[in-house]
Amino acid sequence: MFEHTIIAISTPFGFGGIGVVRLSGKKSLEIAQKIFTPLGKNNDIKPRTALLGTICDPEDDESFEQAFLTYFPSPFSYTTEDMVEISCHGSPVVLEEIVRIGIKHGATHAKPGEFTLRAYLNGRIDIIQAEAINDFIRASSLKQAKISYQQMDGILSAKLNAIRSRLIDTLSQIEARIEFPDENLNLSLKSISLSLQKTIDSVKKLIQSYDLGKSLSEGLKIAIVGRTNVGKSTLFNALLQSKRAIVTPFPGTTRDYLSEPIKIKDSIFTLLDLAGRDKPKHPIEKEGIKKSKQLARKSDAILLVFDCSQKETQEDFRLVTTHNTKKTILIFNKTDLPVKMNIEKMSSLAPNRTAVRVSALKKSNINKLRETIYSEFAKKAETDQETILHLHQKLLLEDILKALRSGKDMLGQGHPEEICAEEIRGSIPLLNQLTGDIRSDDIIKKIFSRFCIGK
Ligand SMILES: Nc1nc2c(ncn2[C@@H]2O[C@H](COP(=O)(O)OP(=O)(O)OP(=O)(O)O)[C@@H](O)[C@H]2O)c(=O)[nH]1
Ligand SMILES: [Mg+2]
Known part of the structure; x- marks a missing residue:
């Protein structure tokens, strides 16, 4: 348990219908009672029951607000400590005054995420659940919120605990073989x-679920690539349904890149409009093309655009054959004009890629393209599949995988079982770090720095 009692406004900054100030720690009730006077006859503070009263600084004796006080005695509270919530009007000056007099009478101002940090350090939730609470609050789509909600409930933690139990089981089987080599333990290497x-x-x-998690939390990056003047910026605008990018009939219009989020159904993507790929006529264009190549390389998926009112060129051939390692959709644009490009031939050069014909200018087939982007790039969340949302979780899982694979390979190659067991055992502390059973100060600091004050 912590020494200090903390206080903070838990509702977002600004004017609102209501605002809430929270206290957590041993002196929560004592401090609250100094500044809160119940109204009416029945003025007992009952656990988890809202009680109406007035707020004032006892040294001024002049009340300035009516509020409801709710008391959550330890251990049945968010932090497991004694907690008090004061609900009043959502007036920033009034809320700040309540915090000020709370501090004057013994509370300390809470740091960002400190309520949740206490819930974690007091053992009510693990680090995965703590992070999920923040993800839930900040979710940009309902799908992401639902995944975070399940994680708050402990579904991912349960999965990791099951993995750890199975590993410990396997390790004890290996150890039994080492300790009692002569006994017929019926524990074949094959079953291990x-x-x-x-x-x-x-x-x-x-690990694979991270892609889905990433597309839910920040949106997969999709780069629009193609020669100059094929209509990339027009397509960018059509997909965004806004005139965000400059469009002109002159090749080399887009030089720097543009980046905007788009939402298709329940998924968020980040769409990048880049400089066209042709011989640069100006040093700025040259820089733009260099950047365009770098960003396309770093993106998760590509919309490869062609102007089908023109005959295909060497550059088009080069683009279609080089973009075969990433998720790519071929887009034949300007279908409102007479078609001169051999679309079949171009498509046949990338047989595994989906092709869509559109007119970005007339906005025809744009909905079909949105559907295709969703079906090709947004991985469907299998409702019963646990999903990880953070890179640091993925990196730890990759280290766990490495240790397990190497242990299994060594076992298969006939290395001494002690050494194999040691290798496999190396994954357990990593799993403990993932759930926060082993505290990594760096990770804790990073996670809680993303929280807001009052959470
Ligand atoms: N007819 C027709 N014209 C289009 C279509 N899409 C784009 N254009 C025109 O093609 C020209 C170039 O369009 P942009 O969107 O600027 O092309 P871009 O690929 O972004 O060009 P850069 O930024 O220079 O690489 C403009 O005059 C657009 O109006 C289309 O579907 N049909
Ligand atoms: Mg452009």
Whole structure:
């Protein structure tokens, strides 16, 4: 338990219908009672029951607000400590005054995320649940909120605990073989290896879920690539349904890049409009093309645009054949004009890619393109699949996978079982770090720095 009692406004800054100030710590009720006077006859403070009263600084004796006070005695509170919530009008000056007099009478101002940090350090939630609470508040789509909601409930933590239990089980089997080599323990290496493979598969699935998590939390980056003047910026605007990018009939219009979020159904993407790929006529264009190549390389997916009112060129051939490693959709634009491009031939150069014909100018087939972007790039959330949303979780899982794979390979190659067990055992502290059973100060600092004050 912590020494200090903390106080903060828990509702967002600004004017609102209501505002809430929270206190957490041993002196919560004592401090609240100094500044809150119940109204009416029945003025007992009952746990988890709102009580109406007035607020004033006892040294001034002049009330300035009516409010409801709710008391959550330890351990049945968000932080597991004694907590008090004061709900009043959403007036920033009034809320700040309540905090000020709370501090004057013994409370300390809470740091960002300190209520949740206390819930974690007091053992009510693990680090995955703590991070999920912040993800839930900041979710940009309902799908992301639903995943975070499940994680707050402990579904991902339960999955990781199951992985850890299975691993400990496998390790004890290996150890039994080492300790009692002569006994017929019926623990064949094959069954141990099979159980390891199951764990490896679960970890792999979690790592793969990061793509979905990323597309939900920040949106997969989709770069619009093509020669100059093929209509990339027009398409960018059509997809955004806003005249965001400058469009002109002159090649080389887009030089610096533009980046905007778009929402398709329940998924968010980040769309990038880049400089066209042709011979630069100006040093600025040259810089733009260099940047365009870098950004396309770093993006998660590509919309490769062609002007089908023109005959295909060497550059078009080069583009279609070089963009075959990433998720790509081929877009044949300007279908409102007579078609001169051999679309079949161009498509056949990228047989595994989906092609869509559009007119960005007339906005025809743009909905079809949105559908295709969604079906090609937005991974569907299987409702029963646990999803990881953060890179630091993915990196830890990758280290776990490495240790497990290497342990399994060594076992298969006939290395001494002690050494294999040691290798596999290396993954347990990493799992503990992932759930926060082993505290990594760096990760804790990073996670809680993203929280707002009052949460
Ligand atoms: N007819 C027709 N014209 C289009 C279409 N899409 C774009 N254009 C025209 O093509 C010209 C170039 O369009 P932009 O959107 O600026 O092309 P861009 O690929 O962004 O060009 P850069 O930024 O120079 O690489 C403009 O005159 C657009 O109006 C289309 O679907 N049909
Ligand atoms: Mg452009």
